[in-house]
Amino acid sequence: MRRVSRLPLSAKVNDYLRRKQNRANMKKAVGTLTPTKEWDSARQTKKMESVLLTLQRMMGTHERCMYCHDSHGADIEHFWPKSPYPEKMFSWPNLLLCCTECGRFKGERFPLKNDHPLLIDPTVDEPWDDLDFDPITGNITPKFDLVSDSWSEKGVATVEVLQLDRREALSAGYLKTFRRLSSLLTRCLNVDTGVDTADLPATLREADDHGLLGWCLHGDGCNVPPFSDFRAHYPGEWTACVATLRSA
Numbered sequence: 001m002r003r004v005s006r007l008p009l010s011a012k013v014n015d016y017l018r019r020k021q022n023r024a025n026m027k028k029a030v031g032t033l034t035p036t037k038e039w040d041s042a043r044q045t046k047k048m049e050s051v052l053l054t055l056q057r058m059m060g061t062h063e064r065c066m067y068c069h070d071s072h073g074a075d076i077e078h079f080w081p082k083s084p085y086p087e088k089m090f091s092w093p094n095l096l097l098c099c100t101e102c103g104r105f106k107g108e109r110f111p112l113k114n115d116h117p118l119l120i121d122p123t124v125d126e127p128w129d130d131l132d133f134d135p136i137t138g139n140i141t142p143k144f145d146l147v148s149d150s151w152s153e154k155g156v157a158t159v160e161v162l163q164l165d166r167r168e169a170l171s172a173g174y175l176k177t178f179r180r181l182s183s184l185l186t187r188c189l190n191v192d193t194g195v196d197t198a199d200l201p202a203t204l205r206e207a208d209d210h211g212l213l214g215w216c217l218h219g220d221g222c223n224v225p226p227f228s229d230f231r232a233h234y235p236g237e238w239t240a241c242v243a244t245l246r247s248a
């Protein structure tokens with residue numbers, strides 16, 4: 001998973017969403033709202049197609065699912081599910097891009113704590129603050145916080161709801177990406193004459209099919225070879241690379 005920057009919608013599409021939300025709120029107030037029906041009818045419009053295209057553009061050329069980064073982001077997902085929370089049904093910050101499988105696992109499951117979501121919103125949260133990666137199994141797991149001596153609650157809920165630690169095809173994809181990123185850094189370490197790091201951030205970003213760079217560079221991955229070796233041998237280049245990718 002990786003943090004995703006939200007792009008703006010056009011004024012026309014924003015206005016359309018606002019009108020649809022007002023209409024849904026009014027229907028809810030008088031008890032005539034059927035969220036699925038309201039959504040399905042709006043979903044057929046060109047304005048909603050433009051919403052989908054914007055979400056896909058936010059994920060780059062591969063248009064991957066914002067939760068798993070593995071499968072194609074096929075449809076618009078409601079972070080706060082639309083049936084229990086119709087007041088957010090047409091709210092742009094609530095709309096994400098999701099694959100069929102993640103959508104099926106999540107369904108209407110949406111754990112809260114003190115009214116705040118326990119699921120990671122990739123357009124708001126830095127996922128690797130709450131998640132960890134196991135480079136042996138390829139599974140994504142909750143992060144353990146040494147200071148509080150406990151597992152991240154957001155990490156636990158997100159892994160559990162999306163089943164990020166028990167999807168074989170996902171683990172295989174994550175491992176493949178991790179090996180690709182590792183071999184790029186190993187190649188840099190094996191150059192005797194010093195590394196040319198000018199292109200390294202872009203090369204790593206290009207190779208990061210599954211949003212693992214966040215873990216490799218500022219999660220626990222920076223303590224795992226070859227990332228730890230690169231950090232020890234080329235501290236200046238490492239810092240520059242992390243800074244470039246963080247601001248990208």
Ligand SMILES: [Zn+2]
Pocket residue numbers: 065066067068069070071098099100101102103
């Ligand atoms: Zn997915």
